[in-house]
Amino acid sequence: MNNTWKFGLITVAILGVILWLAIGGIDESKAYYKTIDEVKAMGDGELEKRLRVAGDVMPGSIVRDGSLVRFTLIQDDLRLPVIYNGTEPLPDTFRDNAQALADGRMATDGTFYAKRIQAKCASKYAPKEAGSDGAVSEVINNKAS
Amino acid sequence: MENLGSLAILFAFLLAVFATAASLVGGWKEKPFLVASGERAVYAIWALLTLASGLLIYALLTGDFRLAYVAAHSNREMPILYKFAAWWGGQEGSLLFWAWILASYSAVVVFSNRRSHRRIMPFVVSVLMGTMTFFTLLIAFIVGPFEVLAVGKLVTAVPDGNGLNPLLQHPAMAIHPPMLYLGYVGFTVPFAFAMGSLIRREPGEAWIHTTRRWTLLTWLFQSIGILLGAGWAYEVLGWGGYWGWDPVENASLLPWITGTAFLHSVMMQEKKGMMKVWNMVLISATFLLCIFGTFLTRSGIVSSVHAFAQSPIGNYFIAFLALAIGLVVYLILDRMDFLHSEARLDSVMSRESSFLFNNLLLLASCFAVLWGTLFPVLSEAFTGEKISVDAPFFNRVMVPIGLFLLLLTGMGPLFAWRRTSADSLRRNFLWPGVAGLALMVVLVAFGMHHAYAAISFGFCLFVGIVIVTEFVKGANALGKRTGQWMLPAMVELTRRNTRRYGGYIVHMAIVIMFVGFTGAAFNKELTIEVPMGGSFRLGGYDLRVREIENGQTGNYVWNHAKVDAYVNGRFLVTMEPERRFYESSRQSTSEVAIRRAPLEDLYINFAGTSEDGQKAVIQAYVFPLVSWIWVGSWMMFLGTFVCMVPSKVDRQTGRTKLVSTQIGDPSLDLEEEPAVRAGD
Numbered sequence: 021m022n023n024t025w026k027f028g029l030i031t032v033a034i035l036g037v038i039l040w041l042a043i044g045g046i047d048e049s050k051a052y053y054k055t056i057d058e059v060k061a062m063g064d065g066e067l068e069k070r071l072r073v074a075g076d077v078m079p080g081s082i083v084r085d086g087s088l089v090r091f092t093l094i095q096d097d098l099r100l101p102v103i104y105n106g107t108e109p110l111p112d113t114f115r116d117n118a119q120a121l122a123d124g125r126m127a128t129d130g131t132f133y134a135k136r137i138q139a140k141c142a143s144k145y146a147p148k149e150a151g152s153d154g155a156v157s158e159v160i161n162n163k164a165s
Numbered sequence: 166m167e168n169l170g171s172l173a174i175l176f177a178f179l180l181a182v183f184a185t186a187a188s189l190v191g192g193w194k195e196k197p198f199l200v201a202s203g204e205r206a207v208y209a210i211w212a213l214l215t216l217a218s219g220l221l222i223y224a225l226l227t228g229d230f231r232l233a234y235v236a237a238h239s240n241r242e243m244p245i246l247y248k249f250a251a252w253w254g255g256q257e258g259s260l261l262f263w264a265w266i267l268a269s270y271s272a273v274v275v276f277s278n279r280r281s282h283r284r285i286m287p288f289v290v291s292v293l294m295g296t297m298t299f300f301t302l303l304i305a306f307i308v309g310p311f312e313v314l315a316v317g318k319l320v321t322a323v324p325d326g327n328g329l330n331p332l333l334q335h336p337a338m339a340i341h342p343p344m345l346y347l348g349y350v351g352f353t354v355p356f357a358f359a360m361g362s363l364i365r366r367e368p369g370e371a372w373i374h375t376t377r378r379w380t381l382l383t384w385l386f387q388s389i390g391i392l393l394g395a396g397w398a399y400e401v402l403g404w405g406g407y408w409g410w411d412p413v414e415n416a417s418l419l420p421w422i423t424g425t426a427f428l429h430s431v432m433m434q435e436k437k438g439m440m441k442v443w444n445m446v447l448i449s450a451t452f453l454l455c456i457f458g459t460f461l462t463r464s465g466i467v468s469s470v471h472a473f474a475q476s477p478i479g480n481y482f483i484a485f486l487a488l489a490i491g492l493v494v495y496l497i498l499d500r501m502d503f504l505h506s507e508a509r510l511d512s513v514m515s516r517e518s519s520f521l522f523n524n525l526l527l528l529a530s531c532f533a534v535l536w537g538t539l540f541p542v543l544s545e546a547f548t549g550e551k552i553s554v555d556a557p558f559f560n561r562v563m564v565p566i567g568l569f570l571l572l573l574t575g576m577g578p579l580f581a582w583r584r585t586s587a588d589s590l591r592r593n594f595l596w597p598g599v600a601g602l603a604l605m606v607v608l609v610a611f612g613m614h615h616a617y618a619a620i621s622f623g624f625c626l627f628v629g630i631v632i633v634t635e636f637v638k639g640a641n642a643l644g645k646r647t648g649q650w651m652l653p654a655m656v657e658l659t660r661r662n663t664r665r666y667g668g669y670i671v672h673m674a675i676v677i678m679f680v681g682f683t684g685a686a687f688n689k690e691l692t693i694e695v696p697m698g699g700s701f702r703l704g705g706y707d708l709r710v711r712e713i714e715n716g717q718t719g720n721y722v723w724n725h726a727k728v729d730a731y732v733n734g735r736f737l738v739t740m741e742p743e744r745r746f747y748e749s750s751r752q753s754t755s756e757v758a759i760r761r762a763p764l765e766d767l768y769i770n771f772a773g774t775s776e777d778g779q780k781a782v783i784q785a786y787v788f789p790l791v792s793w794i795w796v797g798s799w800m801m802f803l804g805t806f807v808c809m810v811p812s813k814v815d816r817q818t819g820r821t822k823l824v825s826t827q828i829g830d831p832s833l834d835l836e837e838e839p840a841v842r843a844g845d
Contacts, residue, residue: 026513031525034569038529041565042536045558053541053551072553084775084782087692107690108404109772109784112332112754 051123056098059126072123073100073132077139079116093120093132106135114139167232167311170220174309177213177264178301180206184294192287200287204275207290210297211268218265221258221310225251231322233312234258240328242720242748247329250339253346254329256463256478257310262343263459264300266350271297274354282375285361292357299485307478331721331747331754337397341390345417348387349455352420355380355427356452359445363496366503373431373444378809380431384424385805391417392798403755403770405688405786407794410559415538416458419531423451426527433520436582438507442497443524445504449493454531456486461538512584519577523570530566534559564617568624571679574672575628578635597634601627618686625676625683632669632676639666660813670804678797684765684790692772694780704787706767707731711739713774713781721745726771726781730760742771742783765789 051070054062059073075093082091089104102122104110114120114137124134184206191199221234225248230236238251238258247254253262271293278286304310314323332338355376362372394414395407408414427447433440460482497504510517536543537554544552579585579593605623613619640654649657659666691703700709711727725743729736740758747754760767765787772782 023510023513027510027518027521030513030522034522034525035529038533038562038566041562042533042558045537045561046540046554048561049554049557050540050552051555053553084773087694107692109692109755109770112403112752115753 056093056095056100059100059132060098062126064128067126067128070123070125071132072121074119074121075100077114077116077118077120082114082116093122100132101130102132102134104134104137106137108136110137111139166220166224166229167313170217170311171305171309173213173217173220174261174301174305174311177210177217177268178298178305180210180213181294181297181301184210185291185298188287188291188294192291200290203287203290203294204279207268207271207275207294210294210301211265211272214261214265214268214301217310218252218261221261222249222252225249228326229322230324230326231313233314234310236314236323236326238327238329240326243328243334246336246339247334250333250342251329253342254333257304257308257312259342259346260300260304260308261310263346263350264297264304266346267293267297267300267353270350270354274357278375282358282361282371285358285365285367285372288361288364289357292360293353296353299481303478303481307481328747331745331752332401335397335401337393337400341393341397344386344393345390348383348385348390349417349420349459351379351383351386352424352448352451352455354383356448359448360493360496363445363500366500368503370431370435373435377431380424380428381805381809384421384428385802387417387421387424388798388801388805391421392795392801396795396798399791400757400759401754403757403772403784405690405757405766405768405788405791407791410534410537410556412538413462415534416461419534419538420451420454420458422527422531422534423447423454426524426531427451429520429527430524433517437517439510439517441504441506442501445497447524449497453486453489453493456482456489460486514580514585514590516577516580516582519573519580523573523577526566526570526573530563530570533562533566537562567679567682568617568621571621571624571628571675574675575624575631578631578669597627597630600630615686618683621679621683625680628676629673632673635669636666659807660810663807663810663812667804667807667810670807671801672804674797674800674804676797677800678794681790681793681795681797684788684793687789689787690785692782692784694775694782696780699780701783701785703785704765705732706737706785706787707734708769708783708785710781710783721747725756726783728758728769728783730767738767740767740769742769744771744773761792763792766791 049070051072053072053074056073056075059071073093075095078092078094078099082089087105089110091102091104093100093102102124104122106124118139121138122132122134123136123138124132126132184203187199187206188203190196191201191203223229224232224235225239226245228235228239228241228248234255234257235251238255239248243251251258253259271290274293275286275290278289282289355372358372358376361367391414394417398409399405399407427444430440430444430447434444460479463478463482510521512518537558541551541553544550575597579590581589601623604626605619608619608622636655636658637651639658640651643649643658643661644651644654647654647657659670689704691701693701695701695710697710697712700707702708707730709729709731711729713724713726715722715724717723723743723745725741728740728742730738730740738760740760742758743756745754745756746752755770755772757768757770759769766789768786768788770784770786772784774781
């Protein structure tokens with residue numbers, strides 16, 4: 021067997037293993053981005069899917085309940101009750117009116133069980149006055165783009 | 166003042182266009198005047214951008230809240246250091262910072278090569294200034310740092326600014342972005358030299374020799390930047406993670422990976438004249454990934470915890486990247502004949518092939534990270550559904566690749582160039598291999614059920630022994646000739662071949678860091694509500710919450726918990742994790758308490774008080790071996806410095822060898838270490 025073959029075989033073997041790991045890894049950790057109305061329209065068959073839902077945290081809705089945290093996400097008057105049961109501490113930016121991204125699964129009762137929360141704060145001074153947006157507001161979900 | 170700043174940027178842009186064109190035409194038609202004026206334009210651009218940056222910094226320090234940028238990223242209460250750091254704290258300022266660093270680098274390059282590399286310099290300058298044109302275009306026309314706040318038609322100032330994000334008000338965060346930028350921008354220089362010699366069809370490896378230290382320094386900046394980011398995340402984010410595979414983190418890792426591959430594969434070209442195309446591809450990929458990383462953090466195409474605002478500049482980046490990729494691919498394909506290899510691979514069991522597989526693995530990991538980072542974009546484009554992948558994907562792919570790379574780190578030095586005899590393989594591999602395997606067996610026998618962890622520790626021992634053996638063997642041989650003791654001989658050995666032994670020090674640092682990474686397999690954590698005086702247990706620690714205190718400083722309101730830690734009933738330390746609430750940005754942050762120790766860190770976060778206000782919510786963690794990562798980081802910096810020091814050459818032998826290498830390769834840069842080339 022000449023060298024080209026040897027190198028070829030080893031290379032193919034290495035790349036094959038990596039590809040196999042990658043495909044398995046994607047299956048294991050993929051999460052679908054959904055808006056609240058898409059989540060509401062989902063059938064029972066899709067409860068298995070891991071989802072990422074974005075929205076604003078309804079003011080006054082955050083309630084600590086033992087190790088759980090309950091709150092409500094809103095987007096265009098649609099509301100989604102969320103229970104956070106993850107282990108990481110909630111981010112400091114997570115509070116009333118923050119833009120949050122909940123990562124978890126839907127339950128049959130219409131509650132969303134989140135394992136992870138990411139949040140970005142809405143800004144103090146209104147970017148509209150500045151005449152240029154973007155400089156101030158930080159946007160976590162860019163569905164709109 | 167804002168007018169002066171904008172004007173300076175505009176002129177810098179015009180001069181960058183001029184410098185690109187003048188150098189290109191001047192180099193092509195061999196017009197010395199055009200070339201010289203192109204080079205002078207570089208200095209002028211540096212002066213203009215320095216002026217603009219100075220004005221912006223002045224506005225930030227004095228709190229000129231008429232400027233949108235100042236209002237958004239600074240406030241009155243902020244310490245001076247962070248006011249200054251606001252220069253690179255936001256979109257517009259950071260792009261100005263980018264351009265300023267590029268201008269500084271370019272000025273250094275032009276000045277230090279004012280008499281050397283005259284044939285390729287015009288093209289080097291035009292590549293540098295082409296990049297400069299793009300960045301000054303952005304800050305001159307698209308996202309100007311000197312925009313004023315205007316309501317209706319009147320310019321107004323807000324009474325106080327928004328302030329820098331409090332999470333970023335941390336010393337590590339003040340220097341983390343500049344380090345990353347120094348790294349990002351720095352790769353433009355070796356790239357420019359590569360392209361310059363490609364355009365000129367310059368024979369030999371002059372561009373690699375000239376830019377070797379430059380590449381190392383850039384790589385060092387990038388490593389420091391990434392590790393500072395990791396250290397900051399560990400200390401500040403409150404959950405003890407130092408790496409989360411966030412898109413922005415990945416963006417900084419990608420060029421670092423290809424840069425690492427480049428540092429290794431150039432050795433193949435220098436010593437054997439192989440992999441010339443590959444090196445061109447690698448340095449180009451590194452440059453493009455640096456631009457791509459800058460783009461990824463600003464465009465908002467992937468959502469990230471710390472991406473900048475969404476903005477219209479994404480399309481400009483895509484256009485620039487497309488143009489650059491097109492040019493690079495054209496140049497390499499068109500000049501393929503001049504990049505042919507001078508040697509062939511003789512055997513799978515050779516130093517050459519270990520370099521080859523090192524590169525293959527690094528590239529595969531780079532591709533995997535890129536794929537995972539862009540997965541939401543790709544899946545939306547192909548299936549219409551936006552799907553993201555996160556840490557489990559990256560860990561699953563990267564952990565095995567990382568372990569394999571670690572193994573290669575140890576195997577490389579054991580292979581000889583060209584081919585290795587079975588006998589010498591057996592001799593070299595036997596003891597380190599046996600030790601590594603034995604450690605794995607012992608760990609598993611004593612109940613370590615984490616397979617990767619056991620493998621990792623085994624590999625670490627194997628590689629560690631190999632590297633130490635290299636030092637000892639070399640020092641022994643040297644000591645016999647010079648009569649020196651072991652330790653002085655090791656120092657002398659390193660000084661004689663800084664590149665090789667500095668490289669080993671970096672490898673050793675990587676081993677130490679891997680020990681630290683592996684510790685993460687044994688993390689322990691607990692979230693609990695505890696009344697005052699109550700206690701709980703985690704790992705070997707008994708933790709008792711004593712009290713909660715409150716207070717206020719100008720910038721924020723704080724309250725902190727006092728937690729006493731006991732081990733086996735003996736008092737160890739009082740930990741004081743704190744929560745802060747920043748008035749100006751209405752944001753709270755946690756200041757965790759960490760007790761660092763070589764074997765494990767105790768890490769406590771005060772998450773808040775319970776609803777009734779009677780109990781403290783405490784998150785406690787034990788992180789084994791984390792400190793090894795930071796120790797390894799320092800060692801890595803040291804090793805890279807050693808690599809950059811010129812090797813000590815015995816004058817006389819040096820000269821004879823220099824002459825002998827010069828015959829074969831007249832373009833060889835004379836200040837490089839001839840002894841290394843001949844003797845290694």
